[in-house]
Amino acid sequence: MTAYRPPKIAAHDITPEAIFMNRRSFVGAAVGGLLFASADSARAAALEASPSAFKVGEALTPEKDVTNYNNFYEFGLGKGDPAANSGDFQPTPWTVSVGGMVAKPKEFGLEDLLKFPLEERIYRMRCVEAWSMVIPWVGFPLASLLDKVEPLGSAKYVAFETVVRPEQMPGQSGYFQPLPWPYVEGLRLDEARHPLTILAVGLYGKTLLNQNGAPIRLVVPWKYGFKGIKSIVKITLTDKQPPSTWNIAAPNEYGFYANVNPAVDHPRWSQATENRIGEGGFFGGSRRDTLPFNGYADEVASLYAGMDLAKNF
Ligand SMILES: Nc1nc2c(c(=O)[nH]1)N[C@H]1C(S)=C(S)[C@@H](COP(=O)(O)O)O[C@H]1N2
Ligand SMILES: [Mo]
Numbered sequence: 569m570t571a572y573r574p575p576k577i578a579a580h581d582i583t584p585e586a587i588f589m590n591r592r593s594f595v596g597a598a599v600g601g602l603l604f605a606s607a608d609s610a611r612a613a614a615l616e617a618s619p620s621a622f623k624v625g626e627a628l629t630p631e632k633d634v635t636n637y638n639n640f641y642e643f644g645l646g647k648g649d650p651a652a653n654s655g656d657f658q659p660t661p662w663t664v665s666v667g668g669m670v671a672k673p674k675e676f677g678l679e680d681l682l683k684f685p686l687e688e689r690i691y692r693m694r695c696v697e698a699w700s701m702v703i704p705w706v707g708f709p710l711a712s713l714l715d716k717v718e719p720l721g722s723a724k725y726v727a728f729e730t731v732v733r734p735e736q737m738p739g740q741s742g743y744f745q746p747l748p749w750p751y752v753e754g755l756r757l758d759e760a761r762h763p764l765t766i767l768a769v770g771l772y773g774k775t776l777l778n779q780n781g782a783p784i785r786l787v788v789p790w791k792y793g794f795k796g797i798k799s800i801v802k803i804t805l806t807d808k809q810p811p812s813t814w815n816i817a818a819p820n821e822y823g824f825y826a827n828v829n830p831a832v833d834h835p836r837w838s839q840a841t842e843n844r845i846g847e848g849g850f851f852g853g854s855r856r857d858t859l860p861f862n863g864y865a866d867e868v869a870s871l872y873a874g875m876d877l878a879k880n881f
Contacts, residue, residue: 615688621764621867623690629701631772633846638779639695640798641746642730642737649739650779657736659782659799668727668804671718678783682769684708689766691789693796694828694862696814699853700842705787706770711761719757719805726760727810728753728786729802747813753797754810754824755788756871764789764867767800790864792826823881827872828862832881 615623640650643657660678667673686706694700714726730751734741740749759765768787769776776782781798788795794814804810814822821835830840843853861868872880 612688615690618687619763621864622687624692624702624863626692626702627847628690628704629844629846634701634703634771635777635779637845639697639793640739640779640781642739642749642751642799643779644739645746651777653738654778657733657778657782657799659776659778662783662801664784664800664803666713666717666803666805668806669720669723670805671720672716674717676713681708681713681767681784684712686769687766688773689764689768689787689789691764691787692862693787693789693793694842694858696792696794696822696826696834696839698834698837698839698842698858699845700856700858701845704772705766705768706773707766707768707787709763710765710767710786711763713767713803714761714805717805722807723805724757724807725805725810726755726757727802727804727806728755728797728800729804730797731799731801747817750801751797751813752811753786753795754812755795757805758871759788759868762868762871764864790827790861790868792822792828794822795826825872825877825880827868827877827881828858829860829877829881830858831860832878 636651637647638650639647640654643650643653662678663675664681665673665675686708689705689707691703691705692700693703710726730749731737732740732750739746755765766787767784768781769784771780776785781796781800784800785798786796786800795812809824812822812824812826814826815824828839833839839858841855842858844856845853847854859865
């Protein structure tokens with residue numbers, strides 16, 4: 569991955585969480601032809617009542633950073649490229665086919681997916697490049713979707729695929745192709761079923777913008793950001809460990825598990841600390857210690873009991 573390039577953001581650009589929580593209205597307005605059912609009060613009450621791991625008590629990263637400082641190589645390698653180059657991408661209509669080792673394979677239209685009760689989740693996001701954000705997602709547990717297709721007892725993993733559309737994704741059509749397409753990712757079935765794992769359809773109370781993985785992307789907050797595959801069209805239950813794009817590209821640098829771990833450095837940089845985007849400071853961010861499992865150890869460490877985390881990185 570490319571070297572870290574800090575954005576220029578002043579401290580006054582930070583949106584305090586309190587302001588966001590007060591002014592947020594889950595717009596029922598069409599954005600890119602998409603609709604959220606607008607049930608603000610119900611969603612706010614659910615967040616209030618939800619476990620603390622679902623609502624990190626740290627300042628939110630300003631919306632303009634979350635939507636303008638991105639990794640989405642299908643639209644280019646620079647952090648500003650996805651926002652600049654994704655205007656022609658059509659996130660509707662959309663279908664996600666879910667199959668493989670399941671009793672009831674099904675094609676879900678986006679309309680079907682938006683019928684899952686949507687929840688807000690305020691999660692830390694830690695990129696393997698050593699920058700981080702705090703993002704208020706809107707989505708639903710991946711487990712809810714898996715329940716609908718009834719995974720067979722033989723299924724052990726879940727594989728994901730991003731759409732391939734060179735005509736709408738400039739990063740897929742140039743002479744230089746940085747990655748093999750489609751972008752693919754995978755989780756163990758127990759990781760996929762974990763309550764923290766969600767499919768996101770929005771952030772900051774709004775429909776997901778193209779640069780963030782419209783219309784639907786994965787969010788696994790205790791893993792490095794590259795596991796959060798965007799613009800998903802296919803989900804397959806399998807008994808074999810699925811391929812992962814960055815693991816294929818550089819297996820010594822990016823593991824299948826990719827659990828955030830300050831004790832295991834990337835071969836080319838330290839993972840002990842991270843730059844929180846949008847917090848001002850000399851480099852446009854503030855340096856803080858990276859937490860094991862990105863701060864979600866209480867929730868997920870037991871998934872890896874007995875595993876050598878340095879080997880299974
Ligand atoms: N299809 C696809 N998904 C992807 C990527 C990508 O290049 N292509 N980049 C990943 C990386 S490295 C990160 S850090 C996150 C960034 O998500 P964000 O831009 O919404 O913050 O998306 C991940 N999902
Ligand atoms: Mo990343």
